Amino acid sequence: MNETVALRSAVLKRSTTTDDVRERLADEILLGQLEPGSRLDEQSLAQRFGVSRTPVREALKQLAVTGLVEARPHKGVVVSAVTPERLAQMFEAMADLEAACARHTALRMDDSERHALTSLHALSREAATAGDFERYDQLNRDFHALILRGCHNDYLAEAAQSLRLRVTPFRRAQFLNPARIEESYAEHEALVAAILARDADAAQATMRGHLAQAGDASAEFLARPKHPI
Structure with missing residues (x-):
């Protein structure tokens, strides 16, 4: 496998992993398994999902765009309340x-x-x-x-x-x-x-x-x- 193909494969795998983490977290939030105000720690989530911190970090950024999570000073990323x-x-x-x-x-x-x-x-x-x-x-x-x-x-x-x-x-x-x-x-x-x-x-x-x-x-x-x- 040449470097270009290997790089594309790595990016695709990372993207798929990020999508999986994002969807699982979104489902848990919308189902109430993660309540508003709950802190989302990158390391803990990475261990729970069996992935590195990078896809978890990217998933949290994407969820922040949707409004499902937000970054708060001195508390990190927490689950938002959607009205x-x-x-x-x-x-x-x-x-x-x-x-x-x-x-x-x-x-x-x-x-x-x-x-x-x-x-x-x-x-x-x-x-x-x-x-x-x-x-x-x-x-x-x-x-x-x-x-x-x-x-x-x-x-x-x-x-x-x-x-x-x-x-x-x-x-x-x-x-x-x-x-x-x-x-x-x-x-x-x-x-x-x-x-x-x-x-x-x-x-x-x-x-x-x-x-x-x-x-x-x-x-x-x-x-x-x-x-x-």
């Missing part, structure tokens, strides 16, 4: 941006992108039928990312993607409720139909409605008594 108002505002802003993307996507997506969208949607059906939470969550991210790229407006897509990254843990939380996976898939079905029909108005309205439902489902899940997966 219903803040969550509602985040989903409202994201719905407006992604709805605008969906409108342009319906008009601008090329044939290869449309084929990729229908293929992803088919894979999502398999994951939804199997009740595969992790698989559906990943396919959902890919599905929405493809729609953002399909708008062929880099500035709009980048703005939407930036906000989407902040909301990712909360969007993921909704799928801890198995019934939400089926609902989400049905909403995707309507969205795909609008995009394939090049119906910009329907695509925009459907995306906004879809993300409103996602926000409500996330808020409902977070309001429930906390329990393990």
Whole structure:
């Protein structure tokens, strides 16, 4: 293996490890296993997850962007308290941006992108039928990312993607409720139909409605008594 390939492999492995740590911590926070104010020590977390401190440090930085954790003077990184108002505002802003993307996507997506969208949607059906939470969550991210790229407006897509990254843990939380996976898939079905029909108005309205439902489902899940997966 040459140095370039080895470096790429190391970066990919580190990124995957960071993603794993970030998702596990986010799930524990959203499920109430890590309560607001709890201190998150890098060394302790590294030992618990069996990784070095580097991916833990990177994961905590990413979680800070979402608002799930915060750095406090003389206390280090601690779990934040997410208010219903803040969550509602985040989903409202994201719905407006992604709805605008969906409108342009319906008009601008090329044939290869449309084929990729229908293929992803088919894979999502398999994951939804199997009740595969992790698989559906990943396919959902890919599905929405493809729609953002399909708008062929880099500035709009980048703005939407930036906000989407902040909301990712909360969007993921909704799928801890198995019934939400089926609902989400049905909403995707309507969205795909609008995009394939090049119906910009329907695509925009459907995306906004879809993300409103996602926000409500996330808020409902977070309001429930906390329990393990």
